[in-house]
Amino acid sequence: MNSKAVSVRELCKATNYDAVIIGSGPNGIAAAIVLAQKGLKVVMLEARDTIGGGCRSAELTLPGFVHDICSSIHPLGLGSPLFRQLQLENFGLEWIQPEAAYAHPLDGGHAGVVYRSIERTAETLGRDGKSYSELMGSINPDWDKVCDAALDPLNPFKMFRHPFALGLFGLKAMMPAQMMIDTYFQDDVARGLLAGVCAHAELPFTAFASASFGLVLGATAHILGWPMPAGGAQSLMNALVAKFESLGGEVVTSCPVSSLEDLPQSRFTLCDISPKQLVSIAGNKLPSGYVKQLNNYKYGPGVFKLDYALSGPIPWTATECHNAATVHLGGTMEEIAESEADCWKGKVSTKPYVLFVQNAVADPSRAPAGKHTGWAYCHVPNGSRMDMTPYIERQIERFAPGFKDLVLARHTYTPATMQQYNANYIGGDINGGAFIASQLLTRPVFRAVPYATPVKGLYLCSASTPPGGGIHGMCGYYAAHAALRGWQ
Helix, strand or coil: CCCEECCHHHHHHHCCCCEEEECCCHHHHHHHHHHHHCCCCEEEECCCCCCCCCCCEECCCCCCCCEECCCCCCHHHHHCHHHHHHCHHHHCCCEECCCEEEEEECCCCCEEEECCCHHHHHHCCHHHHHHHHHHHHCCHHHHHHHHHHHCCCCCHHHHHHCHHHHHHHHHHHCCCHHHHHHHHCCCHHHHHHHHHHHHHHCCCCCCCCCHHHHHHHHHHHHHCCCCEECCCCHHHHHHHHHHHHHCCCEEEECCCCCCHHHCCCCCEEEECCCHHHHHHHHCCCCCHHHHHHHHCCCCCCEEEEEEEEECCCCCCCCHHHHHEEEEEECCCHHHHHHHHHHHHCCCCCCCCCEEEECHHHCCHHHCCCCCEEEEEEEEECCCCCCCCHHHHHHHHHHHCCCHHHHEEEEEEECHHHHHHHCCCCHHHCCCCCCCCHHHCCCCCCCCCCCCECCCCCEEECCCCCCCCCCCCCHHHHHHHHHHHHHHC
């Protein structure tokens, strides 16, 4: 990557651009690529000294241990219509598929495991295997239609084009997670397995549509797998930037933007930032009513994250967990539901749901020979200052006794340091805003074109716009197309 570090004012004096992109996360770079493909002169500005937003890797603990700072497992990255079209393998990207997508251990050494094969997965679920096969099997034949609509939720014609397939999926997806689990499953293994994946939504299990995350992410495990970029999440961003630069795009790092007035003249400015940041840098240009709506935008729970350098593989009691890159910890569905509900009540759970990733089981390049990496996070109330280390490690030890004896070094991200690392993570919210019902299609405000602001040429393209969080770049893709249409 041929990036350079200059101030915004130096850049403004030097060159005129057709488009300026603020932020180099997956959505910012997606928007930049779409505009560069149209022949526009595009510059992307990144406040930090490396590109990537929520998709970076670094040696956080010890030399030779490569950690993904935020996102790590990318089923939607592999399935993204934009990323597939870009043929990123030509720019050095390699996807690695773990043998199992994710596992969910319970006390006593039992675990549910999700493999690419629905049939193999069902075999781990006993008498609930048939129900699991029916639930996930009903989505698979219609997956392309479901995924197309999910990643373009503002296009009603896609619903009209596939009313039966999307209607059947929607009936299940709109359920509260607890209702879906109670409807389909009886035993703790299957109930816990679905609870673990539904909890990615960071919603109470009684919330409308909280089942949707479990269904979409569960289906991707069978259709696409839960892959990781070889060498770290940074590899995906490096490939995207290489594609952008091949189109004539320019990247400038160490270039924070404090005011839109400092930017070079351009047709468009697209912002891969949160609504709160947009108010900070553009509030004096925005109508007061729009600013009020942005200030009322709701952020979700924060995360408390630990990264580990480990002397060896994790000693899971349930041996099936050794082959899964992602392991959901929290016990029964009831325990996980209580933990997630606590976040929304402003309470810290002492038995938190923990999302654990062990990249080195599938990608040995992440650690020196014989060593391993691991990271774990739990959901906490937005902005929480509680040190969750003892509670997270108690949950890991519950299912992998002796884990702490393997720890060579650990690195901690609190909600506050998460926001310091990436200003988009308001209060530690890594999803760009809560996925509550009122913000599913109206992110960040209710507008016919949610990417557009009342200022001509100024657009939001972050995860705070539809379709929301995840490493897929589609927020940036649709924002760029909205900008192109707006200029015509």
